[in-house]
Amino acid sequence: MNASFVEKSVWVQVTALIAVLGGYFWTAKQMFMAGVMDIRAYVAVFAVSVVMLVIVLVAGHIVVAITSRGDFSDERDRLIAWRAEALSSWVMGIGILSAISAMIVGVETVLVAHLLLLSLLLSEILANGLRILFYRRGV
Amino acid sequence: MPKRALPIGNCIRALRAEHEDMTQQHLADRIGVTRQTIIAIEASKYSPSLEVAFRIADVFGVPLESVFQYLPERTA
Numbered sequence: 001m002n003a004s005f006v007e008k009s010v011w012v013q014v015t016a017l018i019a020v021l022g023g024y025f026w027t028a029k030q031m032f033m034a035g036v037m038d039i040r041a042y043v044a045v046f047a048v049s050v051v052m053l054v055i056v057l058v059a060g061h062i063v064v065a066i067t068s069r070g071d072f073s074d075e076r077d078r079l080i081a082w083r084a085e086a087l088s089s090w091v092m093g094i095g096i097l098s099a100i101s102a103m104i105v106g107v108e109t110v111l112v113a114h115l116l117l118l119s120l121l122l123s124e125i126l127a128n129g130l131r132i133l134f135y136r137r138g139v
Numbered sequence: 140m141p142k143r144a145l146p147i148g149n150c151i152r153a154l155r156a157e158h159e160d161m162t163q164q165h166l167a168d169r170i171g172v173t174r175q176t177i178i179a180i181e182a183s184k185y186s187p188s189l190e191v192a193f194r195i196a197d198v199f200g201v202p203l204e205s206v207f208q209y210l211p212e213r214t215a
Contacts, residue, residue, distance in 0.1 A: 004175040074172040138184030
């Protein structure tokens with residue numbers, strides 16, 4: 001792939017987020033379907049997922065650093081990051097508003113917490129996806 | 140994936156050839172950007188900042204308008 005260190009880093013981030021946190025949400029769904037309503041049970045699983053995410057990100061970035069030529073971040077990387085953030089932040093906003101609404105109508109705490117987490121995850125995936133699109137298509 | 144050409148054209152590739160086949164990496168190092176940014180500029184997939192544009196012109200020792208051209212017909 002003819003990509004800079006930063007672009008490869010974005011690929012690592014989006015892949016790790018989808019794989020690890022996607023796995024967490026799949027597990028959480030199974031737990032919820034099984035009737036687990038104690039949020040502390042989810043916190044333990046989430047903590048394990050975060051540790052796994054950090055390990056995958058560190059390992060991925062080591063590989064990327066080895067296969068890159070000591071690139072750095074330049075004005076194009078910054079512009080792409082800014083545009084992607086500007087176009088993806090609405091997902092997090094909708095998630096927060098939905099979570100507040102859910103709390104008002106008395107939805108289970110477990111669901112509200114996961115709604116917030118999901119909106120954060122989707123916002124990050126969208127931001128990274130847009131960055132990849134801008135790198136490939138142009139900006 | 141559809142590739143978008145911006146309305147700013149350039150002749151950096153030709154200027155590199157005229158300057159002892161300067162590599163994209165060499166030019167990138169001279170102006171302080173990554174080689175991928177030079178590739179994107181040459182392919183009209185990225186319009187550089189005014190500062191980087193002036194730096195590129197300075198490396199080749201030519202005025203800015205000899206490096207970059209505005210191509211309004213590319214504006215959809």
